[in-house]
Amino acid sequence: MDEGLAGTDDYLTQWQWTERQQREGEPAALLATLVDELVAEYDRRPPSERPA
Numbered sequence: 070m071d072e073g074l075a076g077t078d079d080y081l082t083q084w085q086w087t088e089r090q091q092r093e094g095e096p097a098a099l100l101a102t103l104v105d106e107l108v109a110e111y112d113r114r115p116p117s118e119r120p121a
Contacts, residue, residue, distance in 0.1 A: 074080035092099050111119060 092102075094102075104117065
């Protein structure tokens with residue numbers, strides 16, 4: 070959004086898709102695990118590459 074790309078094709082080209090992943094377990098536990106993974110991935114990025 071900071072780049073002014075919202076609503077443009079350039080915005081959509083920033084998306085990254087992966088293969089579908091199957092996970093076993095209870096939904097609440099899976100959600101907590103996914104949130105932890107996303108936060109860890111965000112924290113590993115240099116501040117200049119983090120979304121606002």
